[in-house]
Amino acid sequence: MIRRLLRYCSPRARKLFLAELGFIVTAAALQGVAFILLVPVLQHLFAEDLAGASGWLIAVAAAALGYIVAAWFASQVGMQASTALLDSLLTRLGDRLVGLPVAWFSTDRTGSITGIATQGAMFISTMPYAILRQIITGFVTPAVVLVGMYFFDWRLALAMTAMVPVLAIVYRWLSKRIGRGDAEHSEAVAEASSRVIEFARAQPALRTAGDGSISDRLVAEALEGQHRAYRGLLMTGGAAIATFGAVVQLSLTVLLVLGAYLAIGGTINPATLIALLVLGVRFNEPIVAAGDLGGGVSVARTTLDQLDALAAVPSLPEPQTPATPNDWQIEFSDVSFGYGADPVLQNLSFRAPSGAMTAVVGPSGSGKTTITKLIARFYDPENGTVSIGGAPLPELGSDAVEAAVAPVFQDVYLFDDSILNNVWIGNPDLTREDVIAAARRARVDEIAQRLPGGWDARVGEGGSNLSGGERQRVSIARALLKDAPIVLLDEATSALDIGNEIAIQEAIDHVRADRTLIVVAHRLQTIMTADQIIMLDGNGGIRESGSHDELLAAGGAYARYWRERVDAAGWQLTASE
Structure with missing residues (x-):
């Protein structure tokens, strides 16, 4: 003892x-x-x-x-x-x-x-x-x-x-x-x-x-x-x-x-x-x-x-001398992964070009969020390689991946602190003015104006004083403040009010500039503006990939998916007479 x-x-x-x-x-x-x-x-x-x-x-x-x-x-x-x-x-x-x-x-x-x-x-x-x-x-x-x-x-x-x-x-x-x-x-x-x-x-x-x-x-x-x-x-x-x-x-x-x-x-x-x-x-x-x-x-x-x-929990392997990426291109090479059970991804291969926006779409459970978690190195793939700038993530090391990647996931957690401090953790070394400037680009200033106390208003445990869309705005502001070259954005699947939807879209436009952006996309406007669209097939692989116009012209699964989304977006409820 x-x-x-x-x-x-x-x-x-x-x-x-x-x-x-x-x-x-x-x-x-x-x-x-x-x-x-x-x-x-x-x-x-x-x-x-x-x-x-x-x-x-x-x-x-x-x-x-x-x-x-x-x-x-x-x-x-x-x-x-x-x-x-x-x-x-x-x-x-x-x-x-x-x-x-x-x-x-x-x-x-x-x-x-x-x-x-x-x-x-x-x-x-x-x-x-x-x-x-x-x-x-x-x-x-x-x-x-x-x-x-x-x-x-x-x-x-x-x-x-x-x-x-x-x-x-x-x-x-x-x-x-x-x-x-x-x-x-x-x-x-x-x-x-x-x-x-x-x-x-x-x-x-x-x-x-x-x-x-x-x-x-x-x-x-x-x-x-x-x-x-x-x-x-x-x-x-x-x-x-x-x-x-x-x-x-x-x-x-x-x-x-x-x-x-x-x-x-x-x-x-x-x-x-x-x-x-x-x-x-x-x-x-x-x-x-x-x-x-x-x-x-x-x-x-x-x-x-x-x-x-x-202490006995095995850590992810780390390099003695971390590699240096050539650029911020992300590549999956024959990646398989399954959370210890049936594989979610099987022999998945694609490239997300540096400085471009890649949208990932597909049915529920097809592995969209798993792709973002592998890029952030929350896990290492069971088979295959995930690399950034030509360097496999284990050769870059977790610290380098963490510095290069800013994830924004669906489940945004905010600390029971002020709005400003919840953004500030994206880069604690910056000044208050820098933090406010980044928050404004994500339209967080509108939230601060609404709450008593402004920027110093507390958001409640887990951000309970804010709506889901507002919490996501704060999370995007963190990513802007971090100024990482790669941003992962897992969009919320729940319906947002028009104000939050416009604000988040503007925030995405700010994030997109000069960054490699991977978006698990659900909104039609986000999907159609992507430089590349990857449509997963639900069996761990890719069904189609290309630009929005190319995939529509091909008339395949993506074109059907797009028409269904457009038709669903046009539904209206009318009162019976």
């Missing part, structure tokens, strides 16, 4: 943690010495030798004073070590989350990450002093006492020594049993947390479903699973701790029986026996306390297991 904690310590946290452990061990050893010195004190008192007892009492007082000083330093250093360890854990967690492949976040990890970052990290940071201190004391102090017993009666000491392997085996069993229960409980808590967060986020949709919706059932089942896991943890943990306590008391019983036998046989005098029995009690008490806290180590181990699992 200590070695695992040290792996997650920063250099400062490591120094403080080791210093804290040093003071804890010193204090525990001095406590054991003080207990041992009580034996000659009691022997002299029973013999009514006050002069001899006083000398040993001075030694006891000295050991006790040393214990107090070491324990004080352990507490002072322990508080600093806990703060440094917490900072180190959260920093490591944050760095790891940033370095994880985006594909890892494709499933909802909110509950588990929240558990690690809050309860898990806090528990681990306080564990060295709150738990390890007592556990170390519970084993170091009895070890010193046991060694001291050999100087007074080797038979009683040997009997206590024989119980040590039994105690160790039962303690290990206790820790494993509580650890399994806590792992199940942690999974249940993560599931329940994710469901509750999902329930809160989806309130607008859920309220239209009425009572008894599937979400209510899922939340109820998750919470019941959490309660069931917690009850199981209490029952198994309580039984394990009780068993360990019984075994510890058994060791004291062995000592009492053997001591009584030796006293009756006259091979040990009563004074020494009483002193050693007192020592035996002091041998057992710290072990019982350590057993009660052994479950805490298992709980901390669960969080460390989760951190180790994060």
